[in-house]
Amino acid sequence: MAPVSAVRKILSKNKSQPRPLKRKREDEDISALDQRVKDWNPKENDFKNFQDLPLSRPTASGLEASHFKVLTDIQQKAVPLALKGSDILGAAKTGSGKTLAFLLPVLENLYRKRWTELDGLGALIISPTRELAIQIFEVLRKIGRNHTFSAGLVIGGKSLREERERLGRMNILVCTPGRMLQHMDQTAAFEIDNLQMLVLDEADRILDMGFQGTVDAIVEHLPKERQTLLFSATQTKKVSDLARLSLRDPEYVSVHEAASSATPSTLQQHYIVTPLPAKLDTLWSFIRANLKAKILVFLSSGKQVRFVYESFRHLQPGIPLLHLHGRQKQTARLDITTKFSASKNSCLFATDVVARGLDFPAVDWVIQLDCPEDADTYIHRVGRTARYERNGRAVLFLDPTKEEGMLKRLEQKKVPIEKINVRQKKQQSIKNQLQNMCFKDPELKYLGQKAFVSYVRSIHIQKDKEIFKINELPLEEFSASLGLPGAPRIKFLKGDNAKELKNAPRQGMSSSEEEDDNKPAIGGKAKSKKEAVRTKYDRMFERRNQDVLAEHYTKLVDNNDSQGVDVQGDADEDNDFLTVKRRLSDIGSEDDELKTKRKATGAKVIPGLGKEPLVIDSKRREKLLKSKKKLLKLKGNGTKLVYDDDGNPHQVYELENEDQFKQRGPADAQRAKFLEEERNRVQAADLLDKQTAKEKKKERREMKKAREAADREEGEGDVRAVLVPHEGPDDDGQLSEGSLPAPERPSKRPKKWFEDDSDDGKNSNRCGTARNAIDDPDSLEDLEAMASGLLG
Ligand SMILES: Nc1ncnc2c1ncn2[C@@H]1O[C@H](COP(=O)(O)OP(=O)(O)OP(=O)(O)O)[C@@H](O)[C@H]1O
8 A cells, every 4th residue: 555644643842831721722722713714704805825714823834834825716715615614516727726725624624623533534535546646645744744633545556454454543534436445345443434524536537437336335435414525627517426425505616617718828739630640650750859848648548658658768769758557556656657747858658547636747748649538538638737827738639530529529618729730841750660670579569469459449439439430540551650560450349338338438548547458359259258257166166186076076077978967068158156067866876886886796895985986806905904094095085074953964065956956946046145145144244343343442442532631631741643654564563453553652752754945944833843854755665764764
């Protein structure tokens, strides 16, 4: 997992005031602030700066230290309403400061509620991608530096157990939907009943088809009484979406709705029409002409990203190249975003995994080599440049078949875009070089083939057929332009039907958190057959040399000689519970055979398990009986029996006869019933576990509260926590499931963990604690090192 913060407690060094007196003062301050917020009327009060807002001292000083002074439009409109507790539907252009617009109310509202570590999770912030979640967490860390909340990041990439151990003590969580749901379902000690605020950043994306099931399930776990904030540059107003979140009279705050364009005014937007087979030449020529720029290039799939990155890298354009897509490891992804953020000139090839929310500083150009799936995606992609009053430029590459349709969509969304032409003099062709490279390097050729297939598939699955017309594309020439000897044959999956089309953008356009662009496109059926899901029963029957199953196995599987078993030839045709049909009456025939043999020879017969019976028909064989070891070999293993309540022995695995099985109804119905019963059983057990864990936790919390109250009375010290990411083991050791960590005893003053330009040593938190300087972390490892340094 990514870092999760630890709760730190800091001893106040201010000895001048007795402790109970200080606490009383703070209580009075918070009550006064609360009253100010209640009485405050944003319409009557003229305000431009953060210091004009009724904010707590920790937030105000955090904002100041982070150089935030003047509010942006969306902050001016949304923050006051959110401070007063309204549900908000916030819409504002990209790069206009929406992150602060929801983080400030989160900090302030929890602060005014006197939220402590013991109150559990107070706010949940959901982001569609890991990168964005990390970014939000970083901003939270900056402006929340002087608060006492614990905050964590739950985005996957590390073991569930590690995350689970710290979840119980978090006040604010920034997360991605999939991982969050996993915890909600599986972590007994994770309590969300107290949640006060739910925030969805990029709300329209989180509420769309790709995340629908997950988000609905998350919301089911949350209390209905809460404040909900939704933000996006392309906000959803769909009543059905809002109903799913049970918003209470939401305030729609849209600061740029009346504006003439949906994109920042500092953004220059162009498009060029370039035939599909010429697009790589045009991109190459563009990069060669802008070697000193910072360029972000969007492609429609991870495979395309890899091919263009690898082939351009071989060609050495003279600018650092980077690539990013959802199939990379988390550490690599973080490393690349950090590198691109820090670089002055570089070119990043990426999928839509970075299309939303990411705040790369000073990007000069956003190039859309592949057409976005819709105008909203276009708006988010170009929004990676021209952020917060900076200039930026964007170029959309369109092949002639897409020009008319896409322009129409952009116009409908108020996107001002102008056509420009490529200077033919500057156009260079790399087709021959690519062909040469693909010829010499089979791996590159293979990447090219996959890129081709994934491109065609991404067009095929698009919903908007006015833009994406697969039949009009010159695919043969396109494949040649990638350097391929011929266009790979593409067989579209049967699954690419209307139903799949609904989710198509998430698979084909690669913007999903769990991006999967490895779906088979060629020979899809054969592959899917091979990769069909294997159940535990399938695996059980595939096993060989298993003592317990040996007998059944030989009788049931791979035995086509109709002796006892009738195995179905084509697993694909059979969706039954088990793929094996049994004739159990035959299994019992062994005893009859033995009896006949004995009768015929007059010999003693000793039945063996899974072996030929041993017939004692000579002296030599009789001798065998004296050697236990040899006999064992012949006899095979013993039979394990289980006894029922009446004391009757049974085989461990008892197979019922087919007629009986059939009598109980069709196999499908039986399977459904079995699954349903098991599900209910597990759910009931889960509820019980959760309930027990909750009760234990509550008990401990009450004891702890009482203990702390006693401590405070004794004037032992002030309890404070700072927001700090943490991954190393806590000083209080492992936290067992369902239990709450014992409170840490503040023994020494924590080291300083954050520094920025304004931090001249005079800035201190409200407890007056000095901190040691540590640079801003730029990798997960740095975050971990920093946190463990602190804990050490
Ligand atoms: N009040 C402010 N004063 C100065 N800079 C600000 C202010 N608010 C935000 N910013 C800066 O503006 C930039 C964009 O902010 P942010 O990432 O919150 O935009 P956004 O509206 O969420 O964009 P997107 O729609 O792309 O997610 C950031 O670099 C942020 O630090």
